[in-house]
Amino acid sequence: MDKLVCVQDFEELAHRILNRNALEYYKSGADDEHTLRDNKKAFKRWLLRPRMLREVSLRNLSTTVLGKIVDFPIGISPTAMQKLAHEEGELGNARAAASLNIIFILSTISTSSLEEIVAAAPKGRKWFQLYVYKDREVSKNLIRRAEKCGFEALVLTVDAPLFGKRRANIRNQFTLPKHLRMANFEAGTENSEGLAVSKKGGSALNDYIDQLIDRNLTWEDVDWLKKTTRLPIVIKGILTAEDARLCVQHGAAAVFVSNHGGRQLDTVNATIDVLEEIVHAVDGRCEVYLDGGVSCGSDVFKVLALGANMVFAGRPFLWGLTVGGEAGSKKILQILRDELDLTMALTGVVKISDISRNYVIRASSL
Numbered sequence: 001m002d003k004l005v006c007v008q009d010f011e012e013l014a015h016r017i018l019n020r021n022a023l024e025y026y027k028s029g030a031d032d033e034h035t036l037r038d039n040k041k042a043f044k045r046w047l048l049r050p051r052m053l054r055e056v057s058l059r060n061l062s063t064t065v066l067g068k069i070v071d072f073p074i075g076i077s078p079t080a081m082q083k084l085a086h087e088e089g090e091l092g093n094a095r096a097a098a099s100l101n102i103i104f105i106l107s108t109i110s111t112s113s114l115e116e117i118v119a120a121a122p123k124g125r126k127w128f129q130l131y132v133y134k135d136r137e138v139s140k141n142l143i144r145r146a147e148k149c150g151f152e153a154l155v156l157t158v159d160a161p162l163f164g165k166r167r168a169n170i171r172n173q174f175t176l177p178k179h180l181r182m183a184n185f186e187a188g189t190e191n192s193e194g195l196a197v198s199k200k201g202g203s204a205l206n207d208y209i210d211q212l213i214d215r216n217l218t219w220e221d222v223d224w225l226k227k228t229t230r231l232p233i234v235i236k237g238i239l240t241a242e243d244a245r246l247c248v249q250h251g252a253a254a255v256f257v258s259n260h261g262g263r264q265l266d267t268v269n270a271t272i273d274v275l276e277e278i279v280h281a282v283d284g285r286c287e288v289y290l291d292g293g294v295s296c297g298s299d300v301f302k303v304l305a306l307g308a309n310m311v312f313a314g315r316p317f318l319w320g321l322t323v324g325g326e327a328g329s330k331k332i333l334q335i336l337r338d339e340l341d342l343t344m345a346l347t348g349v350v351k352i353s354d355i356s357r358n359y360v361i362r363a364s365s366l
Helices: 007-017 020-027 034-044 089-099 114-120 136-148 167-171 204-212 219-228 241-249 271-282 297-305 315-347
Strands: 046-048 063-065 068-070 074-076 103-106 125-130 154-157 233-238 254-257 287-290 310-313 360-362
Touching: 007 020, 007 315, 020 167, 020 315, 034 046, 034 271, 034 297, 046 297, 074 089, 074 315, 089 103, 089 114, 089 125, 089 315, 103 114, 103 310, 114 125, 114 136, 125 136, 136 219, 154 219, 167 204, 219 233, 233 241, 241 254, 241 271, 254 271, 271 287, 271 297, 297 310, 297 315, 310 315
Parallel strands: 074 103, 074 310, 103 125, 125 154, 154 233, 233 254, 254 287, 287 310
Antiparallel strands: 046 360, 063 068
């Protein structure tokens, strides 16, 4: 991996390594994939405004997220079924995150269980992404296990009452290989094995979501979740100021700006383009995070400059995992960290709290 020096290098190699079933699942977006592409392009619409002749020899990238320190403000977003990429799967990403003291978010539909994650990275900071099942007892059991295992927050995904139309997955009739299963559920159950066969001749994942996940969630269910758990709730999938205000009203600890990696509703805004309005709507009453299209350290800097507390990425860590397991994921983290550090030095910033709106400008406003 010595010759791999940026996220794109890992992505290109991972595309050559993965089989078609896994690759098309990981890289696909919804419909025409406009939002998938624009998530990355949007970062180029925001330009940096560096300041000169500042003392930048000593820099500190640490910050506080939900009351605890992380060594730098980059975390691993929840992505499903990581053992499609590498036999280490979620365990490799969790260990990489723990080794650098940043946050790892485990997906509900993961190929490693809550308990396996804790055993693999007992000292790491871990959050749990929650899909709410039609059978609420299933969801309650997941929550209780997350609490028992020491997960620090629940990340409620709210943009997926149904899964978007990912054409590549339908064409390929995506299924989970027989040696893998949804590890957070009892073996042999539909919740665990439901991705083994496509029942409708399309993507088995869409069939799974349609059959098992509750598509009737409302803001009242956020209140239900607040009463069900002692953990702080992060609401993921927010793209408007109106919904950000509702997150605050219903007691969210954080708003997670996300369009599901461009995989749900095509032609929605790129996440960085709606971040500022959401930060203003929240007005400091809870934390704000973002994922979607982040692929270099200057992207991270721009997100922080527009007011987010923390930046997450998903696909880059799938590419790192594919190429080198835990070591590959760790190198992705180190690359992003080093690029953020260099961006800070070259813009005249020595600590995260000094990164402000003054350091970025939208290209169209020039």
